[in-house]
Amino acid sequence: MPGAVQRKTVARRRKGERTRESILRAAVDLASVEGLEGLTIGRLADELKMSKSGLFAHFGSKEDLQLATVEMARQIFVERIVRPALARPEGLPRLMGLCQGWLDHVAGHVFKGGCFFTAASFEFDSRSGPVRDAIVAVMRAWIDVLTRAIAGAQKARHIKASADARKLAFEVYSLAMGANWALQLLDDKEAMNKARANILARIRAVATPNCPPIKDAKSA
Amino acid sequence: MPGAVQRKTVARRRKGERTRESILRAAVDLASVEGLEGLTIGRLADELKMSKSGLFAHFGSKEDLQLATVEMARQIFVERIVRPALARPEGLPRLMGLCQGWLDHVAGHVFKGGCFFTAASFEFDSRSGPVRDAIVAVMRAWIDVLTRAIAGAQKARHIKASADARKLAFEVYSLAMGANWALQLLDDKEAMNKARANILARIRAVATPNCPPIKDAKSA
């Protein structure tokens, strides 16, 4: 009865896998506050009421733990922001979904300490090794998603074909990062609203006449 | 003969003060790469071929060392970027001096690992305590300098009075931070040029007719 076997090993996975996942979920939150280097095995074990060695056995090394944490953060990000946005129709709605999701994420609605990847980016931008490479790969993929969404909006004739998609993606990214900075560091509670207004203005500047209305509210 | 005494204690300072300064100069470079927490007393002592305890004696604690490092970074930043720009005439020249200096700084021409304060901002934005407070104070001051320079350019009738000075300062800051990210993490060597062009376009968009020409080169 291979079906039953599969149901047991897939649907209700091994316990080790489940604890591993719960470890990584805690690791992402902790790292978004303390940084990926500040993320410590002992601290994480305390938080989960596990022994250091028991937790450590799930990963061959601290670097493995860091890599797995980055991967988990990526999965959460894709699940929470990218996938819902990609479910919307191509063009302005999808682009707006990405921007709004990105702002929500940056505002700390997804990870505890603000944007996990922005923090990781600046923590590892002067280092080298597999962890840095993993962060770089995620960030490149994210910029590509943004750029493709803009190109899609151009194909849908919502945004002028003359606009530089990659440049606009970079502007959106920069403004969101600036908002993250103003909110988390300077405690500027209006930073997110200002950033959203700013991003909308940038998009309006390159919108075509037959573009659907770009409203200030959360909808597109 | 108080004059001689003063010459000895002021012009040629005590040795301790001099080594303290050289320690802090090294600390700024090291922290711009490893972060302010990753900055370690033993590592710093090795780099300077000093004993840990000898170095430590200059500071009462690691937190003191971090605070002194932030202060030294601030002084270098003011000396190298803010002061030369403030020496230029109020209006567009001064504003352009600040922007160009800021971009140079971000490009890593001042600190080893890119922008010290951007890295420190994201490292401490989820913490609390005196070090975070010091970073916040420096960043607020810097945004204020930028904002005042824009307001000055408005007074000089180089930039439209209708423009929102603080909003423009925030845009400039965000774009430079994005360029720092693209250069240091993604190794995008054109990031600085693109950011400069972008910033110039933002300024041009609010320039008055009698504004001096905004050229792409380094001059204003």
Added chain:
DNA sequence: CATAAAAACGAACGTTCGTGCTATTATATT
């Protein structure tokens, strides 16, 4: 030049780091 003060050193403290072992539970399969 002598001498008091300042600066740097060397060794050690208690902790915590990451990482190995071995033993002991808990889980899954027959």
Added chain:
DNA sequence: AATATAATAGCACGAACGTTCGTTTTTATG
């Protein structure tokens, strides 16, 4: 239910952390 296997705990290790202390060397002053 018995048994094999996976998961966790316990303990110890060497290294590095921030920090303290007493000593020695260097510097500045009368």
